[in-house]
Amino acid sequence: MQIRENVPLAPLTTLGIGGRARFFTEARTEAEAREALSWATERELPLFLLGGGSNLVIADSGFPGLVLKIAIRGVEPGWENGKRLYWVGAGETWDPFVLRTVADGSPGLALLSGIPGTVGGTPIQNVGAYGAEVASSIRTVRALDRRNGRIVELSAAACSFGYRKSIFNTEEKERYLLLAVCYALPRDGDAKLRYPDLLSYFARKENPPSVKEIREAVLQIRRSKAMLVSRDEEDSRSVGSFFKNPILEPAAFAELQERAEKRGLTPPSFPAGGGKRKVPAAWLVENAGFPKGLDRGSIGISRFHALAIVNRGGATAAEVVAFMIEIQNAVEALFAVRLDPEPVFVGFESR
Incomplete structure (x- = not known):
């Protein structure tokens, strides 16, 4: 097992954002995974497990412990x-x-x-x-x-x-x-x-x-929808869908319908069992004022997919999180629905 120090994490993610790992290693076998766990435990270091990097928002400060990339194949x-x-x-x-x-x-x-x-x-x-x-x-x-x-x-x-x-x-x-x-x-x-x-x-x-x-x-x-990761496609520089489709209780869905109707809108929905309805988060995002192709300089919304927050180049994790909160607040204010994010947030105090 080889331990490296101060390894940039942004290139290991599809979003292309984030600071450095204090320590970094790869485990290609179960034995190496055990060894890495023991190494971090003995030093009382926090441990983060990295896979393909496709559903992550890594803090600009990076990660203060050991990042373990699981590379077990077969x-x-x-x-x-x-x-x-x-x-x-x-x-x-x-x-x-x-x-x-x-x-x-x-x-x-x-x-x-x-x-x-x-x-x-x-x-x-x-x-x-x-x-x-x-x-x-x-x-x-x-x-x-x-x-x-x-x-x-x-x-x-x-x-x-x-x-x-x-x-x-x-x-x-x-x-x-x-x-x-x-x-x-x-x-x-x-x-x-x-x-x-x-x-x-x-x-x-x-x-x-x-x-x-x-x-x-x-x-x-x-x-x-630019949902296939490609170096040549700017709009694929994202975590994919940033928000989960909310599943609403009957009363919450009724309130959403009432609020939407006042704006001349009809929210699409699908049965989710027990009288609940699943509502497309993309519909809520777009109708809260964040259309596909929205450009905020270094960040924005994909031209093809309203749920993808895109790193247009040089974006920071702080900017992404601030944009996420702005979208959440706007959707909640208009439709009384709080969107939950899908990605894992790494290196933040709490999220």
Whole structure:
């Protein structure tokens, strides 16, 4: 294990913002992960686990402890009860793994194509898109328990998955270091298309689309919104969707409707169970005065996707956070809805 000092973190994130790590190392094996944990514990240093850097806002002051980049690789396929199993190292890049499952003919992850980051990050926030979530495909999460240094395997039920959450970012936020994930995917079948973008894309197609066609559609739609990370596309210099789609109780949704109607607006929504409604955060952001393409100099809103706060060049974390709060306050003042951010905030006192 090689420990480096004062390593710039901004180049390791899709947002391209943030200060330096006091100490930095990579773990390519479970043994190296244990060693890094022990090294930080012995020195009473805070530890941050870095994956693909796609959902992070790192403070301008950087991180005062050890940043551990999980680089454990490998994909081990198998079978169980008629399903394809894939044990995947937490450091594997997500989309190439999705491509492999699609090539194998499984529809389980096709709707999650094109999402940046690593496999180890997917259980933490129960990554989802276009009506699909990894929670429905995860069988087991292998992790290092930071309390006792033991390796454990947690079932999907033990992970307590919810909308953009799990035990790994809620009640056990600081406890586990994820090493590998086991996905159990159907051998064949059709992905369930629910979202308008995809339904529109295939509206003229007579037969159900193949898994490969669904993946290509998802990639094309994400590309049209600058949601595929590309060095040549300024609007992809973001964390992706910055805010979660709020899920509102009936009374809260009724108030939103009332406030919107006074402005001549009708808020779109989708059933979320128990009488609740999920409202697109992008609609709230745009109708609160933050349209696509908004330019604030070094920061702004993507020209293609209203939920993407973009680093237009030279932005600071402080500017991003201030802009986030401005959007939150405007949406709350107009629609009585408080938007929750999606990214992880690193190096801030509290967020």
